[in-house]
Amino acid sequence: MNEEKFVQMRRLRRSPAIRAMVAETSLAPEHLILPMFVTDGPPWRTPLETLPGVDLLAGEAISEEIDAANAVGLKSVLLFGVLDSRHKDPSGSAAADPDNPVCRAIGQIKRHTTGMAVIADLCLCEYTSHGHCGLVHDGRIDNAGTLAMLARAAVNLAQAGVDVIAPSGVMDGTVRTLRRALDAGGFSDVALMPYSAKFASGFYGPFKAASRSSPGESLHATHQIQVGNGREALRKIWIDVEEGADMVIVKPAQTSLDILALARERGCPIPMAGYDVSGFYRPLIDSHGLASPACDALMLEILTTIRRAGAQMIITYYAKQAARRLS
Secondary structure (H helix, E strand, C coil): CCCCCCCCHHHHHCCHHHHHHCCCCCCCHHHEEEEEEECCCCCEEEECCCCCCCEEEECHHHHHHHHHHHHCCCCEEEEEECCCHHHCECCCHHHHCCCCHHHHHHHHHHHHCCCCEEEEEECHHHCECCCCCCCEECCEECHHHHHHHHHHHHHHHHHHCCCEEEECCCCCCHHHHHHHHHHHCCCCCCEECCCCEEECCCCCHHHHHHCCCCCCCCCHHHCCECCCCHHHHHHHHHHHHHHCCCCEEEECCCCCHHHHHHHHHCCCCCCEEEEECHHHHHHHHHHHCCCCHHHHHHHHHHHHHHHHHCCCEEEECCHHHHHHHHC
């Protein structure tokens, strides 16, 4: 007579060694991408009020930040340019200027170290006087005109030595246009990592303030994806894959875990990154303090769930602290 089998799943949880052995999801420093905000000026490091623990960097402070990232095992950074209003205009022409802060930072990082993958965010909101993600005509985003400017800006970044370009404006045809421009310019090795599933979210506020790119009247709903449109987000991922994307970004990651999981289950053939956005980061820091054990534990839990959902990489303002804890 067979005895009844009793399944006791707790056997696999009873010690740290066993839990580590059967862990389904890993989180390591190399999975994390550190955002860096770069600007003009003498060597300086200015705390960003809306993003505690994150600084606005210029000059030698950029190299210092790269050294700090290397020291904790980080392998990649994502650059955002922060320009003075004097250098902005309606067409965002500074995006194609080889002397803009992002291009200078790329060159500086490449001269300083060979072990860091440099990703550059590409969106005209950083460069336009009106703060919109594209060129504006008669109160509407001009998709074709925006693509032409983005193509010039992408080649400019490639000439500076960037490894990966991350177009974030969600304009139709962006990946195809940038791939053609880069290949024609002799930069076929530069990868594209579009913000494919980027939702029109209210959780970007602290970032917009930090990057000085908040428009007076937002048009984001005309080119970013509605929060409730999961099928549309998946379709956009597959469109960008077909146009030649090498990786894709899902943003905000915390409210898009279903998109990451569905894309993985449906066989997304390229790596996915989840963006741990400012509107989730800031309240956690405010509630617990940047250096507290409670903050560490909660942030590592959040990052692990983003990995569990299907992200190979995570863009997070907590990258240095998380990497230090993981190391």
